[in-house]
Amino acid sequence: MAIDFTLTSYQRRLQRIAREFASEILAPLVRAADEDDDPQRAFQAVKGAYIESYKLGFATGFIPKKYGGGGISNLDLQIVVEEICAVDPGFATILLVNGLALMPLVWFGSEDQKQKWLPQATSDPRGEYLAGWTVSEAAGNPGGTANFDGAAPYPAGIGLTATHDRKNGEYVLNGRKFWPVNAGGWDLGGADVNVCIVRTDPQAAGSRGLTAIIVPRGTAGISYERPISKLGHRLCQNNSVVFSDCRVPEENAFAIGDGDLVINKAFTWSGPVAAIASVGVARSAYEYALTWAKTHTGGGDQPIISHQVVAYTLAEVAMKVEAGRAFAWKAAHYHDLHNADGHAIGPMAKVFCSEMLFGAVFQAMKVVGVNALDRSLPLERYLREAAVFPLYDAGNLGMQMRKICAVMAHSDFDPRAIARSAATPFAKTAPPPEIQAVGKNLKLQA
Known part of the structure; x- marks a missing residue:
C-alpha cells in the first residue's frame, strides 16, 4: 500500500522520546520563562533543556550523517517538532533555526565549507551550539525584508552591505539586522555562527546582488542589543544586531549573487x-x-x-x-x-x-x-x-x-503535480529590462 499513515517502530520510538523530553524536561520550565519580563533571561532559563535536546540529536538531527548529523528525514522531523511544540513552540524555534542557518550550507556551500563548519555544529561537547539565521531587517522606508528580491537597487531590499576587500581577502559588513533568532547567543556575545544574508552588489537587483556569509562568534565589529520582548514565542531570542566595519574572510561567503x-x-x-x-x-x-x-x-x-x-x-x-x-x-x-x-x-x-x-x-x-x-x-x-x-x-x-x-x-506549472508529488518549477527571477538598464547606467556612472 503506497499511502500509509502508520508510524514505523522507529518513528514511534522517536515520538516517545520527543514526548518524554517535552513533558518531563521542557514543560516544568515553560511557565516561569514565559512570564519573565526579561527576554534574555527567559531564553537562558531553557538552556539546560536545550543541552538535553542537543544530546538527543534534536538540535542538529537534520544535518546529513556525513557531517555528524542525524540525517533525519523531513517526515521524521515532523514527529519530533509536533511533540515539542505541543509544549512550547518558542523553544522549538531555538532548535529549528539551527536548520534554517545550517541547511543552506548543505545545499549551497562548497565541500570545504561543509567540512569546516558542519562538524562543529554536530560535535559540541558542551551541547550548547547555536546557529543564527540572520536575514530579517527592521521596518522602515525603505526597510524590512519581505521584498528582499525586488528589482530596485540599494537601499531597497537587504540593507546589510558586504564590500569585497580583495586586497585583504575579506568582506567588510556594515548595517543592521533585526529579528534574527539565536543571533546573540546564550550570553549576548554571539551565536557560534551567524549565517547572514548580505548585499554584495548594492547596484544589482535583490535577485542578483545577495550573498550568504558565515560570521563566527568572536568576530570584531558586531554588537548584539537586548532581545525584543514579544507577545509570544517568549522562550526564543530575537535580536537587533549591528555590524560596523565587521571583517569576515572571503572564504566564508557562499552562494555569491544567489542569496535570494x-x-x-x-x-x-x-x-x-x-x-x-x-x-x-x-x-x-x-x-x-x-x-x-x-x-x-x-x-x-x-x-x-x-x-x-x-x-x-x-x-x-x-x-x-x-x-x-x-x-x-x-x-x-x-x-x-x-x-x-x-x-x-x-x-x-x-x-x-x-x-x-x-x-x-x-x-x-x-x-x-x-x-x-x-x-x-x-x-x-x-x-x-x-x-x-x-x-x-x-x-x-x-x-x-x-x-x-x-x-x-510559471508556464510549466501543472496544477495536478502536487497531488501526485511531482516536481514543480521554481527559478531565479530576472529583473525587468528597464531595471536592468537603470542598473547598467548606475554602474557606468560609478
Whole structure:
C-alpha cells in the first residue's frame, strides 16, 4: 500500500522520546520563562533543556550523517517538532533555526565549507551550539525584508552591505539586522555562527546582488542589543544586531549573487516545520478544552460536552488538527522526494496550518469560557503563540504566498503535480529590462 499513515517502530520510538523530553524536561520550565519580563533571561532559563535536546540529536538531527548529523528525514522531523511544540513552540524555534542557518550550507556551500563548519555544529561537547539565521531587517522606508528580491537597487531590499576587500581577502559588513533568532547567543556575545544574508552588489537587483556569509562568534565589529520582548514565542531570542566595519574572510561567503535562492529555499524547508508546529499548539488547545468539557458542568447537572454546541465546536477543532497534520506530513514527504524544493507545497502547508491555528485555539477558548482568560491556565498562552505563526517564518502575506504564486504563474506549472508529488518549477527571477538598464547606467556612472 503506497499511502500509509502508520508510524514505523522507529518513528514511534522517536515520538516517545520527543514526548518524554517535552513533558518531563521542557514543560516544568515553560511557565516561569514565559512570564519573565526579561527576554534574555527567559531564553537562558531553557538552556539546560536545550543541552538535553542537543544530546538527543534534536538540535542538529537534520544535518546529513556525513557531517555528524542525524540525517533525519523531513517526515521524521515532523514527529519530533509536533511533540515539542505541543509544549512550547518558542523553544522549538531555538532548535529549528539551527536548520534554517545550517541547511543552506548543505545545499549551497562548497565541500570545504561543509567540512569546516558542519562538524562543529554536530560535535559540541558542551551541547550548547547555536546557529543564527540572520536575514530579517527592521521596518522602515525603505526597510524590512519581505521584498528582499525586488528589482530596485540599494537601499531597497537587504540593507546589510558586504564590500569585497580583495586586497585583504575579506568582506567588510556594515548595517543592521533585526529579528534574527539565536543571533546573540546564550550570553549576548554571539551565536557560534551567524549565517547572514548580505548585499554584495548594492547596484544589482535583490535577485542578483545577495550573498550568504558565515560570521563566527568572536568576530570584531558586531554588537548584539537586548532581545525584543514579544507577545509570544517568549522562550526564543530575537535580536537587533549591528555590524560596523565587521571583517569576515572571503572564504566564508557562499552562494555569491544567489542569496535570494538561499532565502527562498530555507523558508521553503521550514514551511512544513512551521505547519506541524501549528498543529502541535492546536492539538494542545483541543486536548485541554476536551478534558475541560468532560469534567466541568458550567453550573448544570451534566458535563458541558453533553451540549451539542460544545461537542460540535470541539469536533471542528479536532478536524482542523487532523487536516493540518495530514497537510504537514504531505509537504514533508514531498520535500524528502525533491530535496526540499517544494516551493509551493511547503509554503502552502505553512500558510494553511498557521491560519487554521488561531481560529482553533479561539474555538477551544470559547468552550472553556471566561476561565480561558485566566493566565494560570494555558489557553491564553496558546492564543499568544498562535498569533505568531502567520507573521513569522517569512510571513504569510509576505514571502510565503509570493512563492506559491510564483510557482503557479510559471508556464510549466501543472496544477495536478502536487497531488501526485511531482516536481514543480521554481527559478531565479530576472529583473525587468528597464531595471536592468537603470542598473547598467548606475554602474557606468560609478
